[in-house]
Amino acid sequence: MKINKFYFLPVILIILIFKVSFVFAQDSKLPRILQHPDSVQIEAIEILNSESRETNLSVTPDGKYLFFMSSRGGESWSVSAGLYKNKPRFDGDIYFSKKDSTGKWTAAQNLKAINSSSGEDEPFVTQDGQQVVFQSWRRNWVAEGGPYYQAKAKGDSWTNMKGLGQGINIFFRREFSKYGGYATDGMSVSSDMNTFIIASGANYNGDMDLYWSKKDSTGKWSVCTEMPISTPKNERSIFLAADNKTVYFASDGYGGFGGLDIFKALLDENGNAIEIFNIGAPFNTDKDDYGFVLTASGEAAYFVREGNIFYADLINALPEIKPSPVLLLEGNIVGCDGNPIDAKVSLYDENDKEISVSFTNARNKGEYVLLISNPPKTKKSYKQIIETEKGFEQEPFFETKKIEIPTIKKYTKLELGKIQINDCKEEISKTTDLENIYFEFDSDKLNQSSIQLLENFIKIFNQDSNKKIILTGHTDSKGSDSYNKILSQKRLLSVQNFLESKGIDKSKIKITPKGEQNPAQTNATENGRSKNRRVEIRIE
Structure with missing residues (x-):
């Protein structure tokens, strides 16, 4: 069959235009x-x-x-x-x-x-x-x-x-x-x-x-x-x-x-x-x-x-x-002798969700780095919990610090400085720690087990009534800071009132409400929170 070249040329042009258009369309979808x-x-x-x-x-x-x-x-x-x-x-x-x-x-x-x-x-x-x-x-x-x-x-x-x-x-x-x-x-x-x-x-x-x-x-x-x-x-x-x-x-x-x-x-x-x-x-x-x-x-x-x-x-x-802005928090953890120690540092948001963890040891001079991948658009409070593997007398040591984070619009690094863990024997050897009084969630009521512990404590204290009784009240992290401070105060008053009802003079008792600021265990689990709802008793 004879092909008319004048007819064939437009067909070729149409095909070429189609191919070029297709390639251009494909290329236009490629990343910039x-x-x-x-x-x-x-x-x-x-x-x-x-x-x-x-x-x-x-x-x-x-x-x-x-x-x-x-x-x-x-x-x-x-x-x-x-x-x-x-x-x-x-x-x-x-x-x-x-x-x-x-x-x-x-x-x-x-x-x-x-x-x-x-x-x-x-x-x-x-x-x-x-x-x-x-x-x-x-x-x-x-x-x-x-x-x-x-x-x-x-x-x-x-x-x-x-x-x-x-x-x-x-x-x-x-x-x-x-x-x-x-x-x-x-x-x-x-x-x-x-x-x-x-x-x-x-x-x-x-x-x-x-x-x-x-x-x-x-x-x-x-x-x-x-x-x-x-x-x-x-x-x-x-x-x-x-x-x-x-x-x-x-x-x-x-x-x-x-x-x-x-x-x-x-x-x-x-x-x-x-x-x-x-x-x-x-x-x-x-x-x-x-x-x-x-x-x-x-x-x-x-x-x-x-x-x-x-x-x-x-x-x-x-x-x-560049990626989106993030926030780095840097600091150092040392013991009471000033030397770096092994520790776990965790950061929790206002909903008690763990958002960053860092570990320290002597090799890295006690340095820790916490990262907030999605910094707050408005000012927010975070909780920094420091946990040592072994503190005084081989017991775990916990400390909580509240951190105010400002509004972040660009990459920011905040220096939190050096934190010294006061877990040395000489700093607490003048006191005698006794068994804690524990409470149910959101409660300041003494249960029967707590009453028995307090009665045993009174017998010990009466052997040397010249000393002072130091009561420190604590809560878990559920609820606001202000609410938990009040709750820890109520728990202290429950213990203090019981001691006074048994004949101990009010002048012998010193109380300090701490709220949620000094947990004994992690607040990430119910078992840990149950250990934080407590009143600590010391004789000094």
Whole structure:
């Protein structure tokens, strides 16, 4: 059949126009590429890089600690894993560096208490640098709740190593069984330790997707599910920022410069992208760029290019590259002798919900860091509870401090200063502590058990009636501060009135209402709260 060329030409033009329009429509859906000023510079961190491959970074929100995986080997357990850039490559180990007093990174240290011949990788470090989550395909990972584990710093070592287990372990057992093996390349955890995200797939050299798990109301991890921001192509190197809603990841499924590009996405609670950006040059090139992490201030970023760690000063970068503002609270815990001690510091909101936890020890000079990922839009009060593992005479020690948080519109770091725990023997040896009087919830009534204790106490006191009776009233954290102060006063009066009815002179009794300010146990559980509804009795 003869084709009329004058008829054929318009048809070709229509087809071309349609194709161009289709491509333009597709391209118009691609993320916007951020255009940063030329003043944004990057530089390799030579003190951390080696001839081998570094990857999978994790930085603390305050920018003091940087954790990463390196295949440099050199340890007794190191196993050869072929070549990288024509240099010997070994199974992965986790390394970390801490900034010195001048703000410079120190030489990388091998996390020897954790690393093994199993090839540890993908570290995530908590905001205080005292807990680390990591991957390890240990021989018994299925039974141990792996392949992701958590460990806590103890002095110069790491202890309490245990698998995250639950839905995370179920997911990996299922996928490993389905494919006869499984691979990952990047993991991150939210600052409140309630969200877990990984990049994973059937084959390390194939395409991967992003999956996540969340803790339910009982604190158990759900089975990992694919995130909506995954594409049919390749996603790697996930990082969840300190605000718990901004992620940075590498992908070749959203267009860009070529190879893997780094993207930023703001997520809703279901993992859908509210907005997504290609973070642009100089971070993205035609090579594979990945492993992007940044501090809570959004002013310092770190990423990986061709197996090396790079630093970028983001002060002059476009604001869109940064996550939402967060609030850091920093302080120090020391004992009565002025030396750092092991302690747990928890932060609770007005509804008694625990929103941040930090641990201290002598290695980090008693420093703690608490993080509020969603700072208040109006002035709010928070409760800071300090709990030592062992106080005077090996008993746990608790102290509560009320913290007023101002309205926060940008990244803020508040210095809370040094807190000294008064748990030394010489400070309380002049007093005799007796058994506490406990109360039911929201009650100031003495029960029969309390009456019996008070009658026994009177017999002891009458043996030396020249001393004073010190009564201190307490409540749990349910209710307002003012209400609990009044309730603790009522409980004191119940005890005082009983003692006076038994012949003890009022001048011998001193009462101090504390309300909820000095819990003996945590207020996070009913058992703990029941121990806080009390009147303490001392003879002095």
